[in-house]
Amino acid sequence: MDFFFNPKTVAVVGASATPGKISNVIIRSLKDSGFAGTVYPVNPKHDSVEGLRCYPSLAEVDSEIDVCVFAVPAQLVPGIIEGSGGKVRGAIIISGGFKETGEEGRGLEGELHELVKKEGVRIIGPNCMGIYDTVSRLDTFFIPPDRMKRPGPGGLSIISQSGSFAVTAIDELAAEGIGVARVVSYGNMIDVNESDCLEFLSGDDSTRAVAIYMESVSDGRRFVEAASRCSKAKPVTAIKVGKTPEAAAAARSHTGAMAGHYEVYRAALRKAGVLELDGYEDFISACKVFGSAPATKGERGGRRVMIITDGGGMGVGIADRCSALGLEVPPLSDEVKEDIRWAFPPYCSMANPMDLTGSATDELFGRALESTMTGDYYDIAIVAALWGPPALTDDLAGVLAQRARIIDKPVLLCSPGGEFTRSKFALFRASGLPVFPSPDEAARAAALIWRRRELS
């Protein structure tokens, strides 16, 4: 498997010279991403593609091929692999038209399966996006960069049965300033499956957290083993879709997956120490918190939330959401109140939520964060900064980030509002604090941190 994540040579079969074509986008990406290995375009119709020498067939390539990308019609793939003279180690088959399309497609998959057994080639796909990897710089995702931004380097790895889900999620993460390590879209899993990926990611030093999108698993027992091992080393979260019979039927027509009984999956995830996510929003939130925030600390289980805001009503609403999610919002102890009262103007409410009011300043926010989160009273802070107060400046993000480093506990920002507010998100992202557009999402993110802790 390792050669998929550390390839020296990549061939692209069906290499096209036409901008926008799948194979052309991939070749351009490999050139632009800074991929350090050798790229071999393969197409009998061209002498060169994007300035690279183009080979008439795999047989002409004078090297072993670590990763061979196929963006040709499904029925051609088995023949091309067979004719390669055994030099293909790993294949990424982008093309659809296999088992998700019915009888004939299933036959084709059978042929590929034989090849895996006979020739020892490993296959990712078919019907997938392949790999986007900021460590090796491999990028077989074929959406042009103007339509899908690529995230920068980070500690989060994602494995996804759905290509469009992976594309959408990493595009959103890129916009949110969250970096990734390895992203694998494995599609119909004729060979490489979620367990193979998890086994690799368990031991991968570049990966500090894993997020999974799955419709089905290939082998339940192996998955529980692989996921258990991985979740002992780093946070593993997963969204399982196709929970109802109707949705499961839709998943079948999507990747040919037998989604199975949801309750079985649910139990398997829990057993494996994998935090189950509830939908797309949760998935993005999990990527934000485990991709950027330090693990939650605190003796009493990580569920005690401190809320700091300059909008009283927003604070009360967040307290409600937290309670509904099983988190605690303990009042400030008299001891803490006495300790910190002197440091705040009289109009600030010394309570949880703490309301700094419309007279809030950057420094008051920083002080509120540090003075309440020091000591073992709270595990997670939610800071809801509304940008109405005129004294707030662009320094707020830096002030909060600096105090967050001192207190060494998760600090989740939320900043609901319109254009002015949204223009400030980049500041928070740049300072390394996860920022959520709504208070509800921040509360759900806090719950994810706590639930992850409960699992491990």
Add this chain to the structure above:
Amino acid sequence: MDFFFNPKTVAVVGASATPGKISNVIIRSLKDSGFAGTVYPVNPKHDSVEGLRCYPSLAEVDSEIDVCVFAVPAQLVPGIIEGSGGKVRGAIIISGGFKETGEEGRGLEGELHELVKKEGVRIIGPNCMGIYDTVSRLDTFFIPPDRMKRPGPGGLSIISQSGSFAVTAIDELAAEGIGVARVVSYGNMIDVNESDCLEFLSGDDSTRAVAIYMESVSDGRRFVEAASRCSKAKPVTAIKVGKTPEAAAAARSHTGAMAGHYEVYRAALRKAGVLELDGYEDFISACKVFGSAPATKGERGGRRVMIITDGGGMGVGIADRCSALGLEVPPLSDEVKEDIRWAFPPYCSMANPMDLTGSATDELFGRALESTMTGDYYDIAIVAALWGPPALTDDLAGVLAQRARIIDKPVLLCSPGGEFTRSKFALFRASGLPVFPSPDEAARAAALIWRRRELS
């Protein structure tokens, strides 16, 4: 009450010539908003403010004053009203420093209460933002326009006990292209309360839907009566915060409200036909759907959702969310399938969710919407458009909006993703279709439409 929403004369007491000061922002807003009545700045220190003649006291103003805005220290307010010679009909008291600050503040509120009884003046506030009204063009919200965008005209009216909540919500709605009619932030409700506002809005032709943020109500029985009358005429939704004892305590320090037992509120809202919202996100979603989408139709109760997407995995995930929220995602009937199969390429899955795949076009989306939503099979459509497919163009929004008008049922768009995707939101908004950044929010919005129908 009506003079608050149709004022001919507005005085601003404590009018400042300093940009950024509360009273100065309000005077500028009244000049910029196109307010057609007369504005009287009042301040003995100035001869003119922002080019308007400034009066030394209310006694010097030679007219009845429909709305008198107070942005002066709390303890000065009763004396100024008493000295006005009875010409003030309605007062908006922006200033805080009343019951929410304790004993002395409560005394001041008592004095104001006496004035209401004795002089017949009506009071909004204290401790509030007042009114933002696109019909009368009154705007006492004192956040400068660069920090808070004002929504354009629309059919949605909002009443809010929390000023910062109202500010944040309308700023977000402005960014989302949702218009409003009347927005009232009534704060500590020494006089005008939620029931007064509801009674006015019930009969207000400019208001087609009402959204409420409340921490408490002044008079439960009157609220149920007023809300019942209003909800018979138009959708009324409400978020009640301070559900837990801790959050209720925080609400008390915020607006001095006794938040009371949540279960009592919950029952009262249900009895009054008011759709209860679960948090800030729900509030914004409700504003989007009742502020723009037509009421759901369909014989069987409005819970049948059709999902159309070009991202198979996203569709399956939405089906899961819908089921979890009590909605139905019925499969396409064989009859419909037969009817429409010819109109779609073979790679499109004829199912619910319908997956148009990465080969989707604007026209395929439009065709899918019209052909599945015509007839009495589905009540609500969720269209999840991912922008990866290269054939999708900026026409998509117009195509969908045109088909939505034909089918005359709610069509909710969601378009998760990053920068490219977000750059397309404005197109959907401009075409009048509500757009949600995540599939989860679109599913929750569909549930709101259905639950609202169940209530009425």
